[in-house]
Amino acid sequence: MNSSHIELRHLRLLQAVAEAGGLTAAAERxxxxxxxxxxxxKALEDVLGLTLVERAARPLGLTAAGRRLLALAQAAxxxxxxxxxxxxxxKDGDAGELRIAVECHTCYDWLMPAxxxxxxxxxxxxxxxxxxxxxxxxxxxxxxxADLVITSEATPRxxxxxxxxxxxxxLALLPPGHPLxxxxxxxxxxxxxxxxxxxxxxxxxxDLIRRVLAPAGIRPPRREAQLTVAILQLVASRRGLAALxxxxxxxxxxxxxxxxxxxxxxxxxxxxxxxxxEADATRAFVADFIETVKRDSFAxxxxxxxxxxxx
Amino acid sequence: MNSSHIELRHLRLLQAVAEAGGLTAAAERxxxxxxxxxxxxKALEDVLGLTLVERAARPLGLTAAGRRLLALAQAAxxxxxxxxxxxxxxKDGDAGELRIAVECHTCYDWLMPAxxxxxxxxxxxxxxxxxxxxxxxxxxxxxxxADLVITSEATPRxxxxxxxxxxxxxLALLPPGHPLxxxxxxxxxxxxxxxxxxxxxxxxxxDLIRRVLAPAGIRPPRREAQLTVAILQLVASRRGLAALxxxxxxxxxxxxxxxxxxxxxxxxxxxxxxxxxEADATRAFVADFIETVKRDSFAxxxxxxxxxxxx
DNA sequence: TGTTTACATGAACAGCTCTCATATCGAACT
DNA sequence: AGTTCGATATGAGAGCTGTTCATGTAAACA
Numbered sequence: 206m207n208s209s210h211i212e213l214r215h216l217r218l219l220q221a222v223a224e225a226g227g228l229t230a231a232a233e234r235x236x237x238x239x240x241x242x243x244x245x246x247k248a249l250e251d252v253l254g255l256t257l258v259e260r261a262a263r264p265l266g267l268t269a270a271g272r273r274l275l276a277l278a279q280a281a282x283x284x285x286x287x288x289x290x291x292x293x294x295x296k297d298g299d300a301g302e303l304r305i306a307v308e309c310h311t312c313y314d315w316l317m318p319a320x321x322x323x324x325x326x327x328x329x330x331x332x333x334x335x336x337x338x339x340x341x342x343x344x345x346x347x348x349x350x351a352d353l354v355i356t357s358e359a360t361p362r363x364x365x366x367x368x369x370x371x372x373x374x375x376l377a378l379l380p381p382g383h384p385l386x387x388x389x390x391x392x393x394x395x396x397x398x399x400x401x402x403x404x405x406x407x408x409x410x411x412d413l414i415r416r417v418l419a420p421a422g423i424r425p426p427r428r429e430a431q432l433t434v435a436i437l438q439l440v441a442s443r444r445g446l447a448a449l450x451x452x453x454x455x456x457x458x459x460x461x462x463x464x465x466x467x468x469x470x471x472x473x474x475x476x477x478x479x480x481x482x483e484a485d486a487t488r489a490f491v492a493d494f495i496e497t498v499k500r501d502s503f504a505x506x507x508x509x510x511x512x513x514x515x516x
Numbered sequence: 517m518n519s520s521h522i523e524l525r526h527l528r529l530l531q532a533v534a535e536a537g538g539l540t541a542a543a544e545r546x547x548x549x550x551x552x553x554x555x556x557x558k559a560l561e562d563v564l565g566l567t568l569v570e571r572a573a574r575p576l577g578l579t580a581a582g583r584r585l586l587a588l589a590q591a592a593x594x595x596x597x598x599x600x601x602x603x604x605x606x607k608d609g610d611a612g613e614l615r616i617a618v619e620c621h622t623c624y625d626w627l628m629p630a631x632x633x634x635x636x637x638x639x640x641x642x643x644x645x646x647x648x649x650x651x652x653x654x655x656x657x658x659x660x661x662a663d664l665v666i667t668s669e670a671t672p673r674x675x676x677x678x679x680x681x682x683x684x685x686x687l688a689l690l691p692p693g694h695p696l697x698x699x700x701x702x703x704x705x706x707x708x709x710x711x712x713x714x715x716x717x718x719x720x721x722x723d724l725i726r727r728v729l730a731p732a733g734i735r736p737p738r739r740e741a742q743l744t745v746a747i748l749q750l751v752a753s754r755r756g757l758a759a760l761x762x763x764x765x766x767x768x769x770x771x772x773x774x775x776x777x778x779x780x781x782x783x784x785x786x787x788x789x790x791x792x793x794e795a796d797a798t799r800a801f802v803a804d805f806i807e808t809v810k811r812d813s814f815a816x817x818x819x820x821x822x823x824x825x826x827x
Numbered sequence: 828t829g830t831t832t833a834c835a836t837g838a839a840c841a842g843c844t845c846t847c848a849t850a851t852c853g854a855a856c857t
Numbered sequence: 858a859g860t861t862c863g864a865t866a867t868g869a870g871a872g873c874t875g876t877t878c879a880t881g882t883a884a885a886c887a
Contacts, residue, residue: 211524212524213523227833228833228834228835229832229833237875237876238877238878239833239835240835240836240877240878241876241877242834244835245875247835255603255606260833260834261884263884270606273606276599277599280595281592281595285522288584288587292566292581295580295581295584539864539866540865549845549847550865550866551845551847552845552846554866555844555845571864574853
């Protein structure tokens with residue numbers, strides 16, 4: 206039979222296309238070119254003699270055959286991943302310690318659920334979350350006081366490995382009905398006359414200031430707040446503007462509590478990294494933590510995209 | 517992650533190795549060379565960083581890692597096959613008619629169980645088994661009185677496609693304690709002084725006579741019996757010798773009812789084919805019947821080997 | 828109507844998997 | 858021990874497949 210030129214690669218492809226809602230987006234996740242995805246999907250459709258994807262609609266729709274094959278993918282791929290995890294445990298052992306430090310305030314949103322999932326699968330790994338804001342999180346790694354830190358920069362450093370997690374968009378937040386809301390996106394100058402509400406961190410840790418406003422010579426007054434909800438409250442009550450990751454504000458946008466606009470025509474994009482000691486990067490329980498975070502984030506967070514660099 | 521260079525190909529490989537009990541035998545089933553299997557298995561072990569197969573023992577044993585991966589294969593591959601079957605139904609429809617004629621007497625042993633399995637999966641296909649011994653089974657195909665016949669020869673004929681099923685060994689049967697039983701294998705001359713007990717078919721349909729005894733100029737007396745058990749009974753009661761497929765006599769050998777010996781040093785091997793009209797060969801419900809027979813036979817019948825020709 | 832965004836396509840390159848030929852290994856036999 | 862036989866390993870080369878790059882095309886948006 207089976208004309209089985211079907212491979213797991215094809216199932217992963219179809220799953221990515223279905224989840225990402227388009228070939229281009231799927232290509233990004235798979236770290237392939239759009240061309241490769243198109244070719245490969247066509248090849249798959251050819252060997253099956255069936256159309257799998259309705260190219261017309263956007264987001265792309267699957268045909269009946271596509272849905273059947275996707276069902277297979279969703280059934281089979283988790284089994285494969287589970288088996289590979291078991292093999293990794295056989296190879297490297299199933300126990301370890303993972304002390305995690307987090308640089309970014311909003312990261313707890315996705316980190317906690319990902320940790321819960323991870324715990325189910327690696328019960329032998331001791332998970333610890335280091336509290337408080339860390340001035341030099343990478344230092345913690347070298348000191349041996351942490352094993353993995355979530356950072357927003359990948360500054361090369363000896364003995365340190367930065368595993369890209371995903372890219373996300375920072376959105377400018379305005380109170381509903383604000384005059385700037387008529388624009389599709391905000392230029393640096395638009396921030397000039399407003400207070401900027403931020404977490405209490407140095408300016409060089411704020412992408413909006415460092416990468417957008419400072420280069421344009423704009424220095425709006427700042428006001429600090431500890432909690433995400435507090436920032437949102439201040440914006441909603443017209444005390445100023447803020448910039449937060451798209452995923453963190455999605456629930457508030459739905460309720461119309463604030464409105465969001467792009468920063469710059471193409472948006473202000475940032476990346477997150479899981480930073481570990483080089484020696485740990487290949488250890489199964491560490492590598493799988495990073496994978497778990499990625500999988501979980503893509504499934505849960507709206508509007509994130511694959512990281513640029515090698516995974 | 518997943519260092520996933522793992523593909524279904526690898527799972528099929530491991531499954532074949534485990535079932536066949538050796539790389540060489542697995543290669544035969546997969547229609548690959550022994551070299552390819554060895555290379556591929558090594559490549560798989562290398563990417564995983566684990567040994568999967570204990571090469572020392574015979575039949576080959578699996579390591580813990582190998583067993584885990586085999587478990588994955590056994591869970592995932594049937595799902596894949598089921599999905600491909602569903603896709604085939606989507607493409608070609610799930611209904612049809614399959615009137616089957618059988619040339620060989622012992623074939624019912626494996627054909628009936630295979631048909632039962634097939635029926636579960638293709639409930640829309642009308643299965644019929646044509647009774648009686650057929651003089652010219654391929655004629656039935658061309659007449660349109662049958663859709664698939666099981667034959668032991670693949671004589672090329674226009675509009676006819678022979679799908680190889682498997683190869684099997686014909687064993688010579690002796691009563692326990694027979695003088696010839698001291699030999700490891702029987703030469704043509706050994707048959708000279710004994711009655712040969714066969715099914716009631718022309719001589720040119722009996723592989724033992726056509727391919728072994730006739731070329732050696734040996735023409736032993738024959739005695740015919742309709743049923744396999746009758747043949748065995750006659751052998752056991754020292755009325756003569758017989759030659760039957762290894763799978764058909766395995767249960768009697770276990771009980772010591774008769775003993776079996778190879779015919780010639782390397783044994784007398786024959787092949788079976790599923791013969792269909794060329795036009796039907798690509799139809800999903802026909803192709804999958806052939807696949808089902810093969811899968812089922814390899815799982816059930818002892819001592820059969822993969823067919824030689826393309827599948 | 829120009830612009831943008833997304834998918835398709837063809838050519839060329841790179842890497843992979845197969846086969847062929849041959850080496851190595853181990854067990855059984857003498 | 859030496860020989861033989863069956864089975865696995867290994868190296869080199871051939872062919873195929875998947876990927877990228879560079880473009881082409883089509884639909885949606887402004």
